[in-house]
Amino acid sequence: MTDDDTELEARLEEQEAFEPPESFVEQANVTDEGIYEAFAENWPGCWERAADLLEWDESYDEVLDESEAPFYEWFVDGKLNASHNCIDRHVEAGRGDEVAIEWVGEPGETRTYTYDGLREEVEAFAAGLRDLGVEADDVVTLYLPMIPELPIAMLACARIGAPHSAVFAGFSADALATRMTSADSEYLVTCDGYYRRGEALDHLAKANEGLESVDHGVSEVVVVDRLGADADTTAGGDQRDFGELVDEHAGASVEPVPRDAEDMLFLMYTSGTTGQPKGVKHTTGGYLAYAAWTSRAVLDIEAEDTYWCAADIGWITGHSYIVYGPLALGTTTLLYEGTPDHPERDRMWEIVADNEVDIFYTAPTAIRAFMKWGEEYPERHDLSSLRLLGTVGEPINPRAWKWYYRHIGSEECPIVDTWWQTETGGMMITTLPGVNTMKPGSAGPPLPGIDARVVDVGGTEVEAGRAGYLTIDRPWPGMLRTLYRNDDRFVSEYWAEYSDTGSDDPDDWIYFPEDGAKLDEDGYITILGRVDDVINVAGHRLGTMEIESAIVGTEGVAEAAVVGGDHEVKGEAVFAYVITEEAADGDEALREEIVANVEDAIGPIARPEEVVFTPELPKTRSGKIMRRLLEDIASGEELGDTSTLRNPEVVEKIQGSVGER
Ligand code: WT7
Numbered sequence: 246m247t248d249d250d251t252e253l254e255a256r257l258e259e260q261e262a263f264e265p266p267e268s269f270v271e272q273a274n275v276t277d278e279g280i281y282e283a284f285a286e287n288w289p290g291c292w293e294r295a296a297d298l299l300e301w302d303e304s305y306d307e308v309l310d311e312s313e314a315p316f317y318e319w320f321v322d323g324k325l326n327a328s329h330n331c332i333d334r335h336v337e338a339g340r341g342d343e344v345a346i347e348w349v350g351e352p353g354e355t356r357t358y359t360y361d362g363l364r365e366e367v368e369a370f371a372a373g374l375r376d377l378g379v380e381a382d383d384v385v386t387l388y389l390p391m392i393p394e395l396p397i398a399m400l401a402c403a404r405i406g407a408p409h410s411a412v413f414a415g416f417s418a419d420a421l422a423t424r425m426t427s428a429d430s431e432y433l434v435t436c437d438g439y440y441r442r443g444e445a446l447d448h449l450a451k452a453n454e455g456l457e458s459v460d461h462g463v464s465e466v467v468v469v470d471r472l473g474a475d476a477d478t479t480a481g482g483d484q485r486d487f488g489e490l491v492d493e494h495a496g497a498s499v500e501p502v503p504r505d506a507e508d509m510l511f512l513m514y515t516s517g518t519t520g521q522p523k524g525v526k527h528t529t530g531g532y533l534a535y536a537a538w539t540s541r542a543v544l545d546i547e548a549e550d551t552y553w554c555a556a557d558i559g560w561i562t563g564h565s566y567i568v569y570g571p572l573a574l575g576t577t578t579l580l581y582e583g584t585p586d587h588p589e590r591d592r593m594w595e596i597v598a599d600n601e602v603d604i605f606y607t608a609p610t611a612i613r614a615f616m617k618w619g620e621e622y623p624e625r626h627d628l629s630s631l632r633l634l635g636t637v638g639e640p641i642n643p644r645a646w647k648w649y650y651r652h653i654g655s656e657e658c659p660i661v662d663t664w665w666q667t668e669t670g671g672m673m674i675t676t677l678p679g680v681n682t683m684k685p686g687s688a689g690p691p692l693p694g695i696d697a698r699v700v701d702v703g704g705t706e707v708e709a710g711r712a713g714y715l716t717i718d719r720p721w722p723g724m725l726r727t728l729y730r731n732d733d734r735f736v737s738e739y740w741a742e743y744s745d746t747g748s749d750d751p752d753d754w755i756y757f758p759e760d761g762a763k764l765d766e767d768g769y770i771t772i773l774g775r776v777d778d779v780i781n782v783a784g785h786r787l788g789t790m791e792i793e794s795a796i797v798g799t800e801g802v803a804e805a806a807v808v809g810g811d812h813e814v815k816g817e818a819v820f821a822y823v824i825t826e827e828a829a830d831g832d833e834a835l836r837e838e839i840v841a842n843v844e845d846a847i848g849p850i851a852r853p854e855e856v857v858f859t860p861e862l863p864k865t866r867s868g869k870i871m872r873r874l875l876e877d878i879a880s881g882e883e884l885g886d887t888s889t890l891r892n893p894e895v896v897e898k899i900q901g902s903v904g905e906r
Pocket of ligand 1: 515561562636637638639640641662663664665666667668688758759760772774775781784785786
């Protein structure tokens, strides 16, 4: 490092607030500070601004119907189609030749879809789906990696009014089966495999294994041929080839079906405190309007941009900010199939430079990995096309924020640290990049129109600087409408904590995201993390119960407790404390079996970092496992109060076993 560098590092280290760069503000989509007041004064009417970003087949009668809170309805009686909004209207506006999707495969090939080209593919596949018997309201499961056929299938479903349910390709066969069964989904679109670090992964074998345990009959399976000759498993029996189906229907014209604003656009399963994943229901009008609005206001997306969100479409981030939001705004959205370190650790920066990417959105876990690898990798490439950076999924520590700001953004790009959830559909707490001062580590103020507060257990707002629980006190268009076929769980999971659930006054209904938070004197919110039994590994939400039940299913295991422990790159890592049955040995063989069972039940992302065998778990006198304590042990932290334990002596034993590993 030169002396100048050292000086700069020292200055950055100290700096707690950053103003948006002038060059950015000059061109930003939103620059008026007055937007906060304007939204507050005209609530819920302010949300017409979001709806105005879309083209409606029939305009809505009312912005918000609160009469059945918390079953809110947005843009009541409006009709629209998401596929039309993401494709056709851009073609009709004369932009058919502009690029919609730019795809980069891991081995290096690329595919470019213009809006015209995307429409052709989507129409052909929509016709194919109809041919297979898919009708409006049938749930189509998409078990696909980061290949263009995934957004094509999503938009084809949307076109004919069939909700999709995407299952992250990294999830296991069991996870696929649970989700298909829960959604009663009779249609599956999957592929033969995909590339990861140069290796061809057999995805179809996993899909087929999952299909065997789906409770109901699955009518049709469509398989994308991604691997060609590299595939181990290829479509068999009645399975249809995606490419052939599209070819058969090439040139088909499939009119986008007008959908009610409140009709389901898709289902997205996410983890909660019980073993059973929750099917979060998102709608056509409110969700799409909110995804488009936040893409414009926060990500500053314009039609001319090349925009890259390096998440996976199998998660909500990819739904809202790779597919629906960006395409609704008519931009170029970039998709990358592989990992950031293949063939080398500069892959992301090479892609940014090659495609002159304007906006880059990723997770803190990736930024921490880049930081660990070192700035020599971004330095190899010209990143000057970038104008805005974003992060999502977990808290970002100021050190990683500043590294991102300096080494990727060259101190010329604002960073938006966006807090939101699968359930919120879109961003909720973040700075507006052309308006607000940035404070590394703090997500920022709630977006205009969003009423977020930090309260104590009783629901009273806490003073600035004090930690409390985050609540959202008013509905918003992108909110989940319910949990699929489970209204009771919807109410008990998200509303029961702080609402008067007997009330028919909408003001008495308060949404509880189950995150801890802290507010500062400027109204900025720092997210402290989950307050339920959910852990966040590399920006992915995992329920501890799901992992525990996989572990307890292992022969020889009597009891298990899973917690999150600090991890340098992943943020949190899975720690499993396991009590064996009397006859079983807590040995390497059992440990391997436990890890394998977790991977089978959920996927490699849930793989325990440590499996600690222990004769007992620390329990309170009432028999409740003291998770806090297990978390402290996992993170190697000073232990909290152990005086309420029934078995305090066990703590030392557990610490001893952690040390052994
Ligand atoms: C949970 C939601 C939103 C898409 C990715 C994750 C945590 C999310 C932030 C952030 C601190 C964050 C919260 C939240 N989270 N963004 N910017 N700062 N924490 O979606 O799987 O539904 O998880 O992720 O704990 O509740 P998800």
